[in-house]
Amino acid sequence: MAEPTIAAIATPLGEGGIGVIRVSGADAISIADRCFRAYSGQPLSALKGYQAAYGQVIDGDLVLDDAVALVFHAPKSFTGENTVEISVHGGRMMVQSVLRQVFACGAAPAAAGEFTKRAFLNGKIDLADAESIMGLISAKNEAALRISRAAHGGRIRRETDRIVSLLLQTAASLAAYADYPDEEIPELSPENFGNLLQTVCDSCQKMLSTYDAGRLIREGIRCAIVGKPNVGKSTLMNLLCGQDRSIVTDIAGTTRDVVEETVTVGDVTLVLADTAGIHETDEPVERLGVDLALRRAQNADLILAVFDGSKPLDEDDLRLIERVREQQTLFLWNKSDLASLPVPSVLDGCPVLSLSAQTGNGAEALAEKIAQTVHTAGLDPDAAVLISERQRACVQTALDSAGQALAGLQAGLTLDAVGVCVDDALAALLALTGQRVTNEVTDEVFRRFCVGK
Ligand code: GDP
Helix, strand or coil: CCCCCEEEECCCCCCCCEEEEEEECCCHHHHHHHHEEECCCCCHHHCCCCEEEEEEEEECCEEEEEEEEEEECCCCCCCCCCEEEEEEECCHHHHHHHHHHHHHCCCEECCCCHHHHHHHHCCCCCHHHHHHHHHHHHCCCHHHHHHHHHHHCCHHHHHHHHHHHHHHHHHHHHHHHHHCCCCCCCCCCHHHHHHHHHHHHHHHHHHHHHHHHHHHHHHCEEEEEECCCCCCHHHHHHHHHCCCCCCCCCCCCCCCCCEEEEEEECCEEEEEEECCCCCCCCCHHHHHHHHHHHHHHHHCCEEEEEEECCCCCCHHHHHHHHHHCCCCEEEEEECCCCCCCCCCHHHCCCCEEECCCCCCCCHHHHHHHHHHHCCCCCCCCCCCCCCCHHHHHHHHHHHHHHHHHHHHHHCCCCHHHHHHHHHHHHHHHHHHHCCCCCHHHHHHHHHCCCCCC
């Protein structure tokens, strides 16, 4: 059965210069012709692809708005189907009334991500590309945008295709070797299969190594700001947020709840939590805050451990250092505007930054120091950076299977058994790009999209 023609609002709901209603499917142009009247008197069906007409959206004799209708003929459109984009005055009520009229003329409401899903099903984009579109829309900083642009430009696809061709070469060589084991062909030797599989493993490993850093750049680095009362945690939070977000007082233990804020510092996005001062306390309400702070610190991507650099470390500071030093921690030696003591030797070898949260002195180095500590600094955003957990899982399966094939080869397993592992690795990579993928996985990818995309 033919897919119904769908419609949705493609721009954010709110007041704006224009709002766009997108209609896609075999009947898109005839449906639009029922609710759009061009001033030229020409129907939209008479227009060539990429041509626009100026006119009115109508409901019988009632004029809903002036509009521009842009026509795309299949397959030369984003979805690969006939498409009409109707631009009207932006505004929630206006675009909703035009959408209702498009529905009344025969279109069905689009599901979340359905336009992009159709683009995928019609072979206009691959699955990794579809995911990159989500990244383009939701990018929170310049580096995140570059990662999604690289993926959108086909970097993931090209790298995956390269590994797939190595695996196909391996599979073909294995089959040929099984048929002609006595031929003296250098390409058909177990040693050569081993080299190919090793290259596959190395390439998969390289792709995987980009995932964690890419995720931190895209989603933001979950930071826990910890330290004893009065060392300057709230002042630091306020400095980063550029406003008085947390309550700053010099009475110990006044920040008891976790306050969360997303900020972009240089090229890093931080999801910050200013937590109650971490120190040993028996006071029950404060105790809760301290527990929360420590739990939060355990789940953080990065701990910003703050110390009062104008005072020698005490027992609480030393205990905190021991608790967090095994995690990814940046030690902040605060209050450098006061007569600051040298950084103590107990922090030798740890990432440390000396700064004044109050004056902001030294804070300009913070973004770079954070990027170094969480290893996002070394990531090339223009490389093939994996951008979803689904992609990561596919490459991990490919690596595991290729690794098993290699181990099997070295252990003298039958070539059939090695071939099965090679096929598993291939299947995982073809699932990544969507060349071989189940409907359930496809549905899961597009469920994350918004309606209208
Ligand atoms: P918290 O309890 O760790 O959140 O500490 P606060 O941010 O509330 O700061 C405690 C006190 O230290 C306040 O009086 C701040 O003004 C002061 N303070 C914080 N950072 C600095 C700094 O860099 N230099 C100086 N001189 N004082 C600071």
